[in-house]
Amino acid sequence: MDLSGRFGARSGDGVPFREVTGLESLHLGGGDEFRQMVPPENGGGFTALLELPPTRAVELLHSSSSSSSQATLHSLGTLTFPSNPILMERASRFSVIATEQNPNGNISGETTTSSVPSNEHIKTEPAETETSDQAAVEKQNNRCGKRKDFDKKVKSSTKKKSKSSEENEKLPYVHVRARRGQATDSHSLAERARREKINARMKLLQELVPGCDKIQGTALVLDEIINHVQSLQRQVEMLSMRLASVNPRIDFNLDTILASENGSLMDGSFNGTTMQLAWPHQVMETEQSYHHRQLQQPPPQQWPFDGLNQPVWGREENQDHGNDHNSLMVGSASLHPNQVKMEL
Amino acid sequence: MASADKPINTDVPEKDVFALHFLQSLSNLRRQNTFNSPEKTNDRVKKIKKAAYVSMARAAGGTNRLWSRALLRRAAKENNKIVRFPRRKKRVTCLRRRSNRRDPVEEEEAERLRNLVPGGGGMGTSKLMEETAHYIKCLSMQVKVMQCLVDGLAPK
Numbered sequence: 001m002d003l004s005g006r007f008g009a010r011s012g013d014g015v016p017f018r019e020v021t022g023l024e025s026l027h028l029g030g031g032d033e034f035r036q037m038v039p040p041e042n043g044g045g046f047t048a049l050l051e052l053p054p055t056r057a058v059e060l061l062h063s064s065s066s067s068s069s070q071a072t073l074h075s076l077g078t079l080t081f082p083s084n085p086i087l088m089e090r091a092s093r094f095s096v097i098a099t100e101q102n103p104n105g106n107i108s109g110e111t112t113t114s115s116v117p118s119n120e121h122i123k124t125e126p127a128e129t130e131t132s133d134q135a136a137v138e139k140q141n142n143r144c145g146k147r148k149d150f151d152k153k154v155k156s157s158t159k160k161k162s163k164s165s166e167e168n169e170k171l172p173y174v175h176v177r178a179r180r181g182q183a184t185d186s187h188s189l190a191e192r193a194r195r196e197k198i199n200a201r202m203k204l205l206q207e208l209v210p211g212c213d214k215i216q217g218t219a220l221v222l223d224e225i226i227n228h229v230q231s232l233q234r235q236v237e238m239l240s241m242r243l244a245s246v247n248p249r250i251d252f253n254l255d256t257i258l259a260s261e262n263g264s265l266m267d268g269s270f271n272g273t274t275m276q277l278a279w280p281h282q283v284m285e286t287e288q289s290y291h292h293r294q295l296q297q298p299p300p301q302q303w304p305f306d307g308l309n310q311p312v313w314g315r316e317e318n319q320d321h322g323n324d325h326n327s328l329m330v331g332s333a334s335l336h337p338n339q340v341k342m343e344l
Numbered sequence: 345m346a347s348a349d350k351p352i353n354t355d356v357p358e359k360d361v362f363a364l365h366f367l368q369s370l371s372n373l374r375r376q377n378t379f380n381s382p383e384k385t386n387d388r389v390k391k392i393k394k395a396a397y398v399s400m401a402r403a404a405g406g407t408n409r410l411w412s413r414a415l416l417r418r419a420a421k422e423n424n425k426i427v428r429f430p431r432r433k434k435r436v437t438c439l440r441r442r443s444n445r446r447d448p449v450e451e452e453e454a455e456r457l458r459n460l461v462p463g464g465g466g467m468g469t470s471k472l473m474e475e476t477a478h479y480i481k482c483l484s485m486q487v488k489v490m491q492c493l494v495d496g497l498a499p500k
Contacts, residue, residue, distance in 0.1 A: 194470065198450075198470050200352070201352065201477070202473065204352060204354065204473070204474075205473060205477050205480075208481065209480065219450065219453060222453035222457070223453065225457070225480075226456050228480065229460050229476070229479070229483070232480065232483040232487060233460070233483065235487045236393065236397070236483065236486060236487060237389075239396075239490040239491060239494055240389055240392040240393040240396055242494045243370075243392050243490065243494055243497075244389045244392050246494065246497045246498065
């Protein structure tokens with residue numbers, strides 16, 4: 001199985017890229033799917049909005065009389081943390097309208113299940129835990145409302161503006177739930193959502209850069225991040241200079257190169273000596289591999305580079321990284337001394 | 345309604361991938377005849393550096409990361425080669441610059457970051473930070489690989 005896979009995958013550089021990028025695109029695709037899943041929920045409200053005749057809307061508006069609505073509202077108002085807010089709301093609205101509009105009967109009830117959110121769009125009803133409202137309003141104004149919806153839901157269901165609960169009883173306006181003492185227009189909502197997004201990524205960066213968790217304030221953290229990136233780039237430059245000076249060196253001892261390179265490439269997980277011992281053992285294990293056959297008989301003549309590189313690629317694609325982690329390193333490490341030999 | 349931003353993906357492949365790419369590029373460099381002339385060390389340094397960045401971009405992001413795309417494009421332009429990327433899922437370079445997106449304090453820093461991270465000019469601030477995180481991870485991985493190489497080849 002190994003052999004066939006390896007020979008089959010001699011196609012070159014393109015394949016491993018596709019593998020890796022395929023995985024990554026899956027990730028991104030998953031994200032995109034999420035985004036696409038979200039709009040239809042509130043899109044139903046929009047289309048229902050269009051269908052709803054204005055007269056019916058006005059009826060529904062005025063029919064929510066204060067007394068009965070108060071009662072129902074109070075009962076709904078005590079719901080602080082429904083498990084599924086949208087369903088709860090819709091169920092409650094349905095019951096509100098059904099009780100109030102007895103003459104209209106069930107027809108209105110049926111039609112209003114889908115149009116209930118649309119009513120809310122037409123700046124009607126009082127809000128208790130109006131998370132889908134906020135979502136709808138925001139959708140109208142902003143494109144990237146998904147994260148905001150989630151945030152608003154989480155935060156607003158736990159906090160309530162005292163003012164808005166009073167207005168619930170008097171005026172049927174849509175209330176976008178916001179935290180105490182914060183503006184409620186859509187721009188600031190968008191701004192807030194964006195800020196939260198940025199803060200989340202900032203936290204990510206803080207974890208990455210060493211010594212950033214203790215710093216308070218975003219400006220200093222950003223400074224630190226910039227310094228870190230600059231230092232990394234400088235390190236790359238420094239190392240490339242060193243490599244450039246080392247590269248034309250002619251005399252290499254094969255065994256020491258392999259041993260030291262393997263040891264260092266394992267990042268200290270193997271001792272240099274143990275690696276030397278382990279290496280022939282590794283070679284035995286994967287003895288069927290074409291590549292290792294080459295290793296065991298280091299040819300004095302030139303190795304064709306393509307021949308070398310391709311099997312290494314093939315092995316990377318087809319096998320797990322578990323065992324082949326080591327053999328990969330051995331394979332790649334062998335490139336160097338042979339290269340050096342050829343330069344001679 | 346889980347938002348799509350929640351799982352911010354900044355995975356980076358293992359060290360082997362980086363090492364492989366880099367070694368391959370180095371071997372390609374060695375093949376060039378002009379490479380080992382001792383006089384022009386600066387050119388060599390530059391070539392190695394470029395090879396390091398390009399191999400890092402290929403190893404880490406491929407074409408799915410904005411910074412790697414920008415890096416590869418920049419490198420290809422220097423060689424007068426045209427790079428074509430497969431069609432992406434989203435439009436990457438749409439400039440969504442609304443006035444209320446700017447925050448004066450952090451925009452200075454963001455500007456500096458944009459100058460550092462390849463491809464930073466075409467990104468919004470939040471996207472920039474995502475890319476920076478991934479870029480930092482890849483850079484540190486590349487530094488590790490190069491360090492190991494240099495240690496391995498250092499004179500004993």
